[in-house]
Amino acid sequence: MDLWHVRGGKRLTGVCPIQGSKNASLPILAASVVSPARIELENVPRLSDVDAALRILRHLGCRAEQQGNAVYIDSSTCSCSDIPHALMEEMRSSVIFMGALIARCGEARLSLPGGCQLGKRPIDLHLSALRQLGAEIGEDGGEIVCRGGKLRGTRIALPFPSVGATENVMLAACAAEGETVLCGAAREPEIVALQDFLRAMGARIRGAGSDRIVIEGMEPTGRACARIPPDRIVAATIACAAAATGGDVELRGAEAQQFSTVLHFLNRAGCDIMCRKRSLRLIAPGILRGVGEIVTAPYPGFPTDAQPVLMAALLKARGETRITETIFENRFRQVPELRRLGADITVSGRVAEIRGVRRLRGATLTAGDLRGGAAMLVAGLTAEGETLVRDRGHIMRGYEALDLRLRALGADIDREY
Ligand code: EPZ
Numbered sequence: 001m002d003l004w005h006v007r008g009g010k011r012l013t014g015v016c017p018i019q020g021s022k023n024a025s026l027p028i029l030a031a032s033v034v035s036p037a038r039i040e041l042e043n044v045p046r047l048s049d050v051d052a053a054l055r056i057l058r059h060l061g062c063r064a065e066q067q068g069n070a071v072y073i074d075s076s077t078c079s080c081s082d083i084p085h086a087l088m089e090e091m092r093s094s095v096i097f098m099g100a101l102i103a104r105c106g107e108a109r110l111s112l113p114g115g116c117q118l119g120k121r122p123i124d125l126h127l128s129a130l131r132q133l134g135a136e137i138g139e140d141g142g143e144i145v146c147r148g149g150k151l152r153g154t155r156i157a158l159p160f161p162s163v164g165a166t167e168n169v170m171l172a173a174c175a176a177e178g179e180t181v182l183c184g185a186a187r188e189p190e191i192v193a194l195q196d197f198l199r200a201m202g203a204r205i206r207g208a209g210s211d212r213i214v215i216e217g218m219e220p221t222g223r224a225c226a227r228i229p230p231d232r233i234v235a236a237t238i239a240c241a242a243a244a245t246g247g248d249v250e251l252r253g254a255e256a257q258q259f260s261t262v263l264h265f266l267n268r269a270g271c272d273i274m275c276r277k278r279s280l281r282l283i284a285p286g287i288l289r290g291v292g293e294i295v296t297a298p299y300p301g302f303p304t305d306a307q308p309v310l311m312a313a314l315l316k317a318r319g320e321t322r323i324t325e326t327i328f329e330n331r332f333r334q335v336p337e338l339r340r341l342g343a344d345i346t347v348s349g350r351v352a353e354i355r356g357v358r359r360l361r362g363a364t365l366t367a368g369d370l371r372g373g374a375a376m377l378v379a380g381l382t383a384e385g386e387t388l389v390r391d392r393g394h395i396m397r398g399y400e401a402l403d404l405r406l407r408a409l410g411a412d413i414d415r416e417y
Helices: 020-033 050-058 092-105 125-134 163-173 189-201 232-244 256-269 305-312 335-337 370-380 393-396 403-408
Strands: 004-005 013-017 038-042 063-067 070-074 105-110 136-140 145-147 156-157 180-183 203-205 212-218 223-227 248-252 272-276 279-283 292-297 320-324 344-348 351-355 364-366 384-391 412-416
Touching: 004 038, 004 370, 004 393, 013 403, 020 038, 020 050, 020 163, 020 189, 020 232, 050 063, 050 092, 050 393, 092 105, 092 125, 092 145, 092 163, 125 136, 125 163, 163 180, 163 189, 163 212, 163 279, 189 203, 189 223, 232 248, 232 256, 232 279, 232 305, 232 370, 256 272, 256 279, 256 305, 272 370, 305 320, 305 335, 305 370, 335 344, 335 364, 335 370, 370 384, 370 393, 370 403, 384 393, 403 412
Parallel strands: 013 248, 038 223, 156 180, 292 320, 364 384
Antiparallel strands: 004 384, 004 412, 038 070, 063 070, 105 145, 136 145, 180 212, 203 212, 248 279, 272 279, 320 351, 344 351
16 A cells, blocks of 8 residues: 655646656557567556566566666567466456457457456457457456457447557457458557557558558568657646646656647646647646536547546636546546545536635545546645545556656655555
């Protein structure tokens, strides 16, 4: 159990380097299995989710190690196609190994994935798409058993732009005979990063970033190097922390256009935002304004992952904000905890209404998921007195050294672990 101690009232100022993207790193780590290759990755964040993915790679027989923010993999020795429950349950995105294993081994055996409790989080879209490629997928005692055999390219239409299902299709289709056309694909920047990596591995793939991705197969190159792009949700989190404290912070390495919807609302809340190539500076007023209606949506819409941290930044804003969460059915878990600080939030179904209050008072909170935990830290930065966040490792799944980053900006925060 991590105990985060936050003493509020400090303005955040200075320069914050933005880490590599967790949600780009994890599918790229899985993709390293698709064909035998020696792989070098740069700017990989040091996170417990990355550690979990590296453990899975080593279990599969690959050499995989992280040195600082570099990761070295040799997937030529991959010799196993099953992932035990203990390794699967550590994170949701372990399901992404399914497509990679079907491509490489023609089969895969893994249990249903774990991850944040954001709702049911089924994988029906993954399974349906892989079956359309010809994979035979059954269940055996809570485990998914896939036999790929020879996969055949086909046209697949996703009824919802699921990020994970898009990634699983991209990986499996690399080994399919003939062309695969994926319609209704997710358009997140992490999908583009995965395409770039697969191309380096020898895949003939195009269209990532649009809702139509075409995969024509693969001529393995045997080696690949890639640099992980910046984490747009971590950048959004630091921007919200700066905004919440009336701060003046430069986000070094951030790609502003990848979280422009978040910046749009921070600007509407009264922040001045100056964007340069690979960085941006945010200067916040003493008091933010409520921003009216926010509706989360698949990229390029407002990202669900930034919803909790923007909510936290607006708890003392003058005026109201109304957030509709359309992606996950249980993504307001942070609300009861934020109310313990004195926040005025009412939730009705998928809509949360935030009315700004003049003061928040420190309290003891419990993090229930990754972004909800980060939101509690953001709120604690603006509360009087000390806020203690009890956290079973959620925050460190996605934020590299968040305590050190915030302390370097002037926050009075430390983490007992
Ligand atoms: C990815 O999760 C991200 N995780 C999530 O970030 C992010 O919130 C999510 O995409 C949406 O942007 C990683 O990339 C590792 P989805 P994923 O498949 O792939 C439903 C974070 O904080 N759905 O796009 O699991 C699902 O229940 C994490 O970094 C099905 O119904 O998301 C959800 O309601 C949290 N059937 C919605 O779609 C399926 O087969 C979005 O899911 C798959 C998904």
